[in-house]
Amino acid sequence: MADLIPDAERIAALAQMPWTYDEAGKAISRSFKFANFSEAFGFMARVALLAEKAGHHPDWSNSYNRVDITLSTHDAGGVTRNDLDLARKIDALVE
Numbered sequence: 601m602a603d604l605i606p607d608a609e610r611i612a613a614l615a616q617m618p619w620t621y622d623e624a625g626k627a628i629s630r631s632f633k634f635a636n637f638s639e640a641f642g643f644m645a646r647v648a649l650l651a652e653k654a655g656h657h658p659d660w661s662n663s664y665n666r667v668d669i670t671l672s673t674h675d676a677g678g679v680t681r682n683d684l685d686l687a688r689k690i691d692a693l694v695e
């Protein structure tokens with residue numbers, strides 16, 4: 601199991617990333633918006649493949665053209681390097 605990231609390290613990492621930390625949920629999240637449902641669902645399919653490869657999976661929801669993703673490491677009870685790594689890979693899909 602991955603270790604929780606120390607607060608200072610997490611804050612420094614997130615300052616460079618378009619994800620926000622939810623203190624209550626001990627997770628990071630980002631919303632993505634697309635032109636339509638097809639684009640959103642295509643994105644979700646790509647994220648699903650990344651997640652399977654990483655063995656690390658998003659908590660997410662989809663409403664038409666919007667995808668809300670939350671990442672945390674359930675076993676560790678918070679944010680680990682696995683969450684930041686997956687977030688960066690997801691970001692690279694929409695760059």
Ligand SMILES: C[C@H](O)[C@H](O)[C@H]1CNC2=NC(N)=NC(=O)C2=N1
Nearest residue numbers: 655656657658672673674675676
């Ligand atoms: C056994 C398996 O590796 C674990 O259940 C993994 C699967 N994917 C996971 N994904 C996420 N986001 N957090 C986890 O703690 C987690 N655990």
